[in-house]
Structure formats: C-alpha cells, structure tokens
Amino acid sequence: MNSRPEILLKTENDLRVMPHLHHYDIQRARFSWDEARGELAGLPGGAINIAHEAVDKHLAQHTREHVALRWIGKRGEKRDIRYNELAQLTNRFANVLRELGVAKGDRLFILCGRIPELYIAALGALKSGTVVSPLFSAFGPEPLKTRLAIGEGKVLVTTETLYKRKVASIRDQLPALQYVLLVNENGNPTAVPGTLDLAQLMADVPDTFTVEATRPEDPALLHFTSGTTGTPKGALHVHGAAVTHWATGRYALDLHADDIYWCTADPGWVTGTSYGIVAPLMHGVTCIIDEAEFDAEHWYQLLQEQQVSVWYTAPTAIRMLMKAGPEAARRYRFPKLRFIASVGEPLNPEAVWWGKEVLGLPIHDNWWQTETGGIVIANTPAFPIKPGSMGRPLPGMDAGIVRKRDDGVIEEITTPDVEGELALKPGWPSMFRGYLNQEERYRKCFASGWYLTGDLAKRDADGYYWFVGRADDVIKSAGHLIGPFEVESALMEHPAVAEAGVIGKPDAMVGEVVKAFVSLKTGHSASEALRMELLGHARKRLGAAVAPKEIAFLPSLPRTRSGKIMRRLLKARELGLPEGDTSMLEGGA
Amino acid sequence: MQTAELRNTVHAILQSIAPEIDPTALDAAAPLREQIDLDSMDYLNFIIGMHERLNVDIPESDYQKLVSLDDIVNYLRGKLPA
Known part of the structure; x- marks a missing residue:
C-alpha cells in the first residue's frame, strides 16, 4: 500500500467527457462571480429565486422533458418526475402555503426520509419565498425541538410515522409551529389531530403559480450546524447562493445536462440540499433518489441499473463499500460512471486508490461546510489528485492558512506545509449571512478580512490543502457535525449523572464515534445496567x-480552574497521548 | 438452539446496541429499521454482535436479506446446527 505514488495522474478514461474545468490556472484567473451570475436565468428586475433556477427555468428549454427526480423507494418502487411535472407539483405546494397564509420569510421545516414530497416541499417553499430548513430524520425529539424552537418554524412537513414517533411529544413546546403537513407513506389520507393532510391540500389548489421575485439577499435556506458550546447554530443562506451552486456544479462535480447523478447525502444535511437538490437540478440532470439505507450490494446494483454517470458520496460509505470487498464490486459493471466525488471528512489515500483500482475511477475529495453553502476546495478533473488532500480552491474561492498572533491579529502563513487555521476570503455568493439570532457568534467567525473555518489544515508548495483536524471540540461522525454540548446536556438530564464530557473517538469507519464520559451523583454507582440505561436515555x-455509541464512567471529570470540562484532556487520555499543558486544570490534575 | 431461544438472543443483542427498544413490542415481520432508530453503524454492530455471539458467518452480500426480525431469525436458524 505504501508503495503507491503520491500523485494520481488522470487517464483518458477519467476524461471521457470534456470537463468544464480543464485548465485550472487560466480558468481560475478568468473567473468572476458577476459573469457566473450572468449565466443564471434570473427573474425580472434582478430577482433570483433558487427554485426558479432549479425547476421553472427548464420549462423554456429542452430539459423540460428530462427526468428531474428518479425516486427509488425502499421496496423497489420507482417514480420518475420530469422537470415540467416538478414545476406543477412545486406550484401546488407553493399555493398550499399561500392558502395557509404562510408569508415570505416565514420558516418551514422538513422532517422526512428521502421521499418525493421532501423535494417538492423544499422547492415549492422556495418558490413562495418561504425559508426552508431541512432536518435529519434520524434526529431524536431533543435535537428536533431545539432546532424548531431556534428557527421558530411556522410549518413542518413530515410523515405520519415520524410525527407520531418524534414530534407529537414535543409539539406543545413549540408555540410558533402553526401547521403540520403530513405525508402518509402508504398514500392514504392522514387523520392525526392537530395536523393537515398534505396530499389533500395539494389536490385542492391550482398547479400554476407566479414565483416570488426574491432578491439575491433574501433568505432561502436555514441549515443547522453544531458548535463546541451552547445550542446549535442556524446558518442562513440567501437566494443569491444559487450562483455558487451553479458554478460548483460545473467545476467541482462537472455536471452536464445528460448526466445521471446520484448524491447519496440525506437532504437533512447541507450536502443533500445544495448538491442533492439545488445544484444538480440547476444543471438539468436526472437525480437519483434512493430512499433505502446504505447496503453495499444495493448500492452497486443501483449504480449499475441506473447507469449513474456522476456520483457524489461520502468517506464513511466508501469505507463500508471497501469493507464489503472488491469481489462485491466486480459482480457489477459501471461503464457510464465517469466522475466520483466525496465530501464529509477527509478521504484517506487508500480510499482514493480503491476507487481507481476497484471502480476504475479515482475518487475526488472536496471540502466545504454548512457555513460556506457550497464546495470551496476540491480535487477537480483539471489536475492530478494527491490522495489524502482536499484539493485546491475552486474558481472564485480564495483560501489561506492563518494564525492568530499574540496581539490578536490574524496573519496568513505563506510558508508551505505549516499547520494553521483554514480561512477564506469572504464574498462568494453562498457564504452564510448570519447565525439566526446569534449575531455575536457570527461576527466571531470573521477577523482581519478572513472567514475562519474552525478547521486546521496546511497547504503544500503546489497549493493543495490538507486537513489536519478541528480547531474546536466539535465531533465529526459519518460526515455529520455533532456538538458535544448537545450530547452532554441530554446525559445531564438523567438523575444519576453529575457531569458529562463528550468527545469524538477516532474510528476507522465513520471518522469519529461519539464517546461520553460521565461521573455519577452520590448514591449512584457504576454498573453495566446503569450504562445501558444511560445509553437508552x-x-x-x-x-x-447524535447519541453516544460508548459511555464510560469516571469518578470525576477534569475541569479547568474556571470550571469548564476539559474535553481535550479526556480525548488525550482516551488516545494515550501526552496530556499537554495541564496547568489550567483544577488542582493541577 | 430452539427458535424461541434464538429470538431471545437476537433481542438481547439488539438491546445491547439500542437499550431503549422493547423488541417484543416490534412487528417481527415488518422491516426492522422502519420501526426503530438504528443508524448504519448500529446496524453493523448488530450484525457483528450476532456473528460473535452465535459464531455464525454473515457475509456482506447477505445483509440485504436481513430486513425484519423474522428474516434474521430464519436466516440464523438456517446457519446454525439443527
């Protein structure tokens, strides 16, 4: 394995279709966001609406007859929705919101598995100027309540099953939530008290609608992300972000209108929205939506049967495919597959090479985060891959490695291979415009003309960026950010728990797993039964x-003199690493 | 091992991963992951747990067959000595 070269050169097979980005330096130098903006359809008077760009724009083009969404249900059901049909369905949804009196700027949350209604609701709401916030359907009631409360969601679109299982019990704690629109997975009408049946509402309204002429700076999407401390942060994105979705769809994913494209991310996370809904539809491609959970055989079958040409997936999934062995992949053929990308956490070099050796194509890792709204740094078709690197900044994106000087000023590190914080020059269209109701936390992300990402990285002499770690205690598990505070708070609610400290424990498959350390109140003692009880709790x-996969008992947790739990020390001990400077510790530890 | 005993063992393995679940309250014929909250890692740990507890080899290509609790019990039944 170690004998593999450090650079993976592209072959003719990798470039069967002339890529949009083929000369990195020249195209990057020439690129301007204004020019990219000019490639959008736009609305009269300089208005931009994401749903118009993703759906209605196609009505005037040959792509109107293309299949926009190809849904594959858990039981193998199939449903194709063409662009013209998607336009009508989303019109209906937008009309439903108008009928209910949902106004521009109101917030709508979606809590669904990957079903067609999710996509119709998201795009229909965007058409009407309603701000969309997708929730991950695997969240439990606590994370749902926190996000719905912070976002003051007025409307929730969910399924009957998820409503009964996760929302009904918290409904009375959400005063802002006026309407719950339910989908019955079996197609039957729903009749749950306090909710409305979405199918019935959709049937009762017209399928024509005039798209709201949202301004480029009008809010469109609200994506929650986690910080080290406090509650989750709601990152606000605007309709003008569509310019980035368009440009990155071209340059990082190399989307062409005849592509069959599969983004495996769930729309409950930002990747599944930006690149599972918006960017691909803007390019007129056919999006594969797979409702089922991961299964290696099923995924290979799907890649083969659907003739996927561009595939955007994640390191955890790739490592699970690797675990299934090369023979599983070799039972299938993927002659149409021409570009593979990955995001979520750094893709290890073995996984990049595995793509090349087993699937016949290298895997292009890229980097971005909820706050950036779109891909920033990427391995693209235009240059060789250095396996393990996240690639180079896309056209329109300027990155740097910075450090904070003793006087508090942020300075750029220009020497290659020196570790620092990854920072970006603000100004790209999909940059977040705020954390909802948390102006101070937003401001703290910017200093000396940089947006500070919170990721530690280095840049080599060729301009490739390499991820090093997080600058804070946020946990990255299976590509999802988990805030330790949210987990600790839930554990602290248990009557036996005195204190809790939560860390990310490195894991070969999912990057990090959530591990909790707890100390118990007097009168409680550690036991296997209590451990199971806490896990279930x-x-x-x-x-x-979000819940921990492992729980360990400690007599007490290390704290700083100011009383903060030292998660870093817990982690160092877990890994058997030197504990570093412990002078800040209570009693010197 | 009797089927009832095997079923109890499967329940115990499931509960060691997701203690909040009452396996006896589940519809054994319906897809397991539609009824309870298990992520991919939980599911993998569940399968590894069965492999370790029962000493049964479960190749990855068979995972697709293990949809409901009944599927799982029947599958293991066929793999264990009668």
Whole structure:
C-alpha cells in the first residue's frame, strides 16, 4: 500500500467527457462571480429565486422533458418526475402555503426520509419565498425541538410515522409551529389531530403559480450546524447562493445536462440540499433518489441499473463499500460512471486508490461546510489528485492558512506545509449571512478580512490543502457535525449523572464515534445496567445519529480552574497521548 | 438452539446496541429499521454482535436479506446446527 505514488495522474478514461474545468490556472484567473451570475436565468428586475433556477427555468428549454427526480423507494418502487411535472407539483405546494397564509420569510421545516414530497416541499417553499430548513430524520425529539424552537418554524412537513414517533411529544413546546403537513407513506389520507393532510391540500389548489421575485439577499435556506458550546447554530443562506451552486456544479462535480447523478447525502444535511437538490437540478440532470439505507450490494446494483454517470458520496460509505470487498464490486459493471466525488471528512489515500483500482475511477475529495453553502476546495478533473488532500480552491474561492498572533491579529502563513487555521476570503455568493439570532457568534467567525473555518489544515508548495483536524471540540461522525454540548446536556438530564464530557473517538469507519464520559451523583454507582440505561436515555432523546455509541464512567471529570470540562484532556487520555499543558486544570490534575 | 431461544438472543443483542427498544413490542415481520432508530453503524454492530455471539458467518452480500426480525431469525436458524 505504501508503495503507491503520491500523485494520481488522470487517464483518458477519467476524461471521457470534456470537463468544464480543464485548465485550472487560466480558468481560475478568468473567473468572476458577476459573469457566473450572468449565466443564471434570473427573474425580472434582478430577482433570483433558487427554485426558479432549479425547476421553472427548464420549462423554456429542452430539459423540460428530462427526468428531474428518479425516486427509488425502499421496496423497489420507482417514480420518475420530469422537470415540467416538478414545476406543477412545486406550484401546488407553493399555493398550499399561500392558502395557509404562510408569508415570505416565514420558516418551514422538513422532517422526512428521502421521499418525493421532501423535494417538492423544499422547492415549492422556495418558490413562495418561504425559508426552508431541512432536518435529519434520524434526529431524536431533543435535537428536533431545539432546532424548531431556534428557527421558530411556522410549518413542518413530515410523515405520519415520524410525527407520531418524534414530534407529537414535543409539539406543545413549540408555540410558533402553526401547521403540520403530513405525508402518509402508504398514500392514504392522514387523520392525526392537530395536523393537515398534505396530499389533500395539494389536490385542492391550482398547479400554476407566479414565483416570488426574491432578491439575491433574501433568505432561502436555514441549515443547522453544531458548535463546541451552547445550542446549535442556524446558518442562513440567501437566494443569491444559487450562483455558487451553479458554478460548483460545473467545476467541482462537472455536471452536464445528460448526466445521471446520484448524491447519496440525506437532504437533512447541507450536502443533500445544495448538491442533492439545488445544484444538480440547476444543471438539468436526472437525480437519483434512493430512499433505502446504505447496503453495499444495493448500492452497486443501483449504480449499475441506473447507469449513474456522476456520483457524489461520502468517506464513511466508501469505507463500508471497501469493507464489503472488491469481489462485491466486480459482480457489477459501471461503464457510464465517469466522475466520483466525496465530501464529509477527509478521504484517506487508500480510499482514493480503491476507487481507481476497484471502480476504475479515482475518487475526488472536496471540502466545504454548512457555513460556506457550497464546495470551496476540491480535487477537480483539471489536475492530478494527491490522495489524502482536499484539493485546491475552486474558481472564485480564495483560501489561506492563518494564525492568530499574540496581539490578536490574524496573519496568513505563506510558508508551505505549516499547520494553521483554514480561512477564506469572504464574498462568494453562498457564504452564510448570519447565525439566526446569534449575531455575536457570527461576527466571531470573521477577523482581519478572513472567514475562519474552525478547521486546521496546511497547504503544500503546489497549493493543495490538507486537513489536519478541528480547531474546536466539535465531533465529526459519518460526515455529520455533532456538538458535544448537545450530547452532554441530554446525559445531564438523567438523575444519576453529575457531569458529562463528550468527545469524538477516532474510528476507522465513520471518522469519529461519539464517546461520553460521565461521573455519577452520590448514591449512584457504576454498573453495566446503569450504562445501558444511560445509553437508552440518550438515544431516546437525541436519536441514533447524535447519541453516544460508548459511555464510560469516571469518578470525576477534569475541569479547568474556571470550571469548564476539559474535553481535550479526556480525548488525550482516551488516545494515550501526552496530556499537554495541564496547568489550567483544577488542582493541577 | 430452539427458535424461541434464538429470538431471545437476537433481542438481547439488539438491546445491547439500542437499550431503549422493547423488541417484543416490534412487528417481527415488518422491516426492522422502519420501526426503530438504528443508524448504519448500529446496524453493523448488530450484525457483528450476532456473528460473535452465535459464531455464525454473515457475509456482506447477505445483509440485504436481513430486513425484519423474522428474516434474521430464519436466516440464523438456517446457519446454525439443527
């Protein structure tokens, strides 16, 4: 394995279709956001609406007859929705919101598995100027309540099953939530008290609608992300972000209108929205939507049967495919597949090479985050891959490695291979415009003309960026950010728990797993039964995606003199690393 | 191992991963992951748990067959000595 070269050169097979980005330096130098903006359809008077760019624009083009969404249900059901049909369905949804009196700027949350209604609701709401906030369906009631409360959601679109399981119990704590629109997965009408049946509402309204002429700076999407401390942060994105979705769809994913494209990310996370809904539809491609959970055989079958040509997936999934062995992949053929990209956490070099050796194509890792709204740094068709690197900044994106000087000023590190914080020059269209109701936290992200990403990285002499780690205690598990505070708070609600400290424990498959350390109140003692009870307690509140996978008991947790739990020390001990400077510790530890 | 005993063992393995679940309250014929909250890692740990507890080899290509609790019990039944 170690004998592999450090650079993976592209072959003719990798460039069967002339890529949009083929001469990195020249195209990057020539690029301007204004020019990219000019490539959008736009609305009269300089208005931009994401849903118009993603859906209605196609009505005037040959792509109107293209299949926009090809949905594959859990039981193998198939449903094709063409662009012209998607326009009508989203019109209906927009009319439903108008009928209910939902105004421009009101917020609508979506809590669904990957079903067609999710896509119709998101795009229909955007058409009407309603701000859309997708929630991950594997969240438990606690994370849902926190996000719906912060976002003051007025409307929630969900399924009957998810409503009964996760929302009904928190409904009375959400005073802003006026309407719950339910989807019945079996197609039957729903009749749950306090909710409305979405199918019925949709049937009762016209399928024509005039798209709201949103301004480029009008809010469109609200994506929640996690910080080290406090509650989750709601990152606000605007309709003008569509310019970035368009440009990155071209340059990072190399989308062409005849592509069959599969983004495996769930729309409950930003990737599944920016690149599972918006960017691909803007390019007129056919999006594969797979409702089922990961399964190696199923994924290979789907890649083969659907003749996927561009595939955007994640390191955890790739490593799970690797685990299934090369023979599983070799039972299938992927002659149409021509470009593979990955995001979520750094893709290890073995995985990049595995793509080349087993699927016949290298995997292009890229980097971005909720706040950036779109891909920023990427391995593109235009240059060789250095496996393990996140690539180079896309056209329109300027990145740097910075450090904070003793006097507090941020300075750029220009020497290659020196570690610092990854920072970006603000100004790209999909940059977040704020954390909802948390102006101070937003301001703290910017200093000395840089947006500070919170990721540690280095840049080599060729301009490739390499991820090093997080600058804070946020946990990255299966590509999703998890705030330790949210997990600790849920554990602290248990009567036996005195204190809790939560870390990300490195894991070969998912990057990090959530591990909790707890100390107990007097009168309680550690036991396997209590450990199981705490695990169940956390899972019920947080859901499987956020709850700890491991819980360990400690007599007490290390704290700083100011009383903060030292997660870093817990992590260092877990890994058997030197504990570093412990002078800040209570009693010197 | 009797089927009832096997079913209890499967329930115990599931509960070691998701203690909040009452396996006896589940519809054993319906897809498991539609009824309870298990992420991919939980599901993998569940399968690894069965492999370790029962010493049964479960190749990755068979995962697709293990949809409901009944599927799982029947599958294991066929793999274990009668």
